[in-house]
Amino acid sequence: SQKIEQNSEALxxxxxxxxxxTCNYTNYSPAYLQWYRQDPGRGPVFLLLIRENExxxxxxxxxxxxxxTLKQSLFHITASQPADSATYLCARDNYGQNFVFGPxxxxxxxx
Amino acid sequence: xxxxxQFPSHSVIEKGQTVTLRCDPxxxxxxLYWYRRVMGKEIxxxxxxxxxxxxxxxxxxxxxxxxxxxxxxYSTLKVQPAELEDSGVYFCASSLEGRISPLxxxxxxRLTVT
Numbered sequence: 001s002q003k004i005e006q007n008s009e010a011l012x013x014x015x016x017x018x019x020x021x022t023c024n025y026t027n028y029s030p031a032y033l034q035w036y037r038q039d040p041g042r043g044p045v046f047l048l049l050i051r052e053n054e055x056x057x058x059x060x061x062x063x064x065x066x067x068x069t070l071k072q073s074l075f076h077i078t079a080s081q082p083a084d085s086a087t088y089l090c091a092r093d094n095y096g097q098n099f100v101f102g103p104x105x106x107x108x109x110x111x
Numbered sequence: 112x113x114x115x116x117q118f119p120s121h122s123v124i125e126k127g128q129t130v131t132l133r134c135d136p137x138x139x140x141x142x143l144y145w146y147r148r149v150m151g152k153e154i155x156x157x158x159x160x161x162x163x164x165x166x167x168x169x170x171x172x173x174x175x176x177x178x179x180x181x182x183x184x185y186s187t188l189k190v191q192p193a194e195l196e197d198s199g200v201y202f203c204a205s206s207l208e209g210r211i212s213p214l215x216x217x218x219x220x221r222l223t224v225t
Contacts, residue, residue: 089154104153
């Protein structure tokens with residue numbers, strides 16, 4: 001089955017800096033990748049979707065890239081704020097049937 | 112629009128008992144998914160309904176788990192009899208169309224089996 005790895009369990013950065021989170025996948029390239037945010041005690045909330053033929057996608061302070069050669073997606077938060085502190089999840093389609101989630105990266109933005 | 116709601120938010124039961132979790136998806140969403148996260152692990156797929164039909168139940172761990180979606184609206188997930196390893200957070204999600212549509216998650220049911 002498909003597998004997703006996220007580079008680190010936790011990431012601490014200073015407020016105002018850019019946070020970069022990594023998602024690596026195995027086997028075939030998914031048709032698209034999705035990124036979600038999860039706060040403690042809540043369900044994941046959808047943020048962005050990027051298709052395999054898109055190199056980059058932006059939404060406000062968020063940017064996602066998709067590199068099928070490296071089998072990797074990068075998720076960037078620019079001008080980070082303490083309110084951005086949360087766990088960020090990467091998800092890929094699994095043969096178009098369902099979604100496989102990575103373990104998540106817990107981001108802490110320090111004031 | 113109202114989001115995905117799950118009930119109960121918490122459940123503590125003894126090993127061998129039965130528990131039924133409920134999920135109300137966003138109105139009009141034909142696709143309904145059940146996922147769960149056990150301690151320290153990633154969120155894992157259990158099954159997928161399209162309307163009232165089970166599209167994919169490849170993630171159901173064993174026959175102690177039974178999911179239903181009568182009438183294509185709300186769904187229930189029953190665990191009978193519960194075992195200790197069933198403890199975790201059970202999430203329900205719905206989407207307008209399958210595949211590429213974003214998933215809208217509920218806040219989950221935290222199940223503790225003692």
